[in-house]
Amino acid sequence: MTQGSPKNTIRWLHLSDFHVGKDDYGERKLFEEILEHVRQQKESGFVPDLIFVTGDVAYSGADDQYKMFDSKFLQPLYAIVGEEKKSCTFFVPGNHDVLRETHKYLDREATCKV
Secondary structure (H helix, E strand, O other): OOOOOOOOOOOEEEEOOOOEOOOHHHHHHHHHHHHHHHHHHHHOOOOOOEEEEEOOOEOOOOHHHHHHHHHHHHHHHHHHHOHHHHHHEEEEOOHHHOOOOOOHHHOHHHHHOO
16 A cells, blocks of 8 residues: 555556557657656645556557666656566557567458458
């Protein structure tokens, strides 16, 4: 339970659709704004019990996109909310989180031809 959180209350942070790799300037600006918002919320007493990242972290599923998300957003986020929140973070991949070149069996058109 987070300090200041009423009994039987769960606080969560829901993040989605970063599309890292599509627009370097835009995503860095977005990271900064979200991290600043989380920092302000923490100062006012809100610290999430759970963190959900639902879909489309990456733009095309490339390794460097996930590495950038981790170093430029996720690690700074944990520095704000606490390292213990790593075990309370849940990821749900989206359609952009698939490297299509290596996962051709996920191609909708190819599957429908069977």
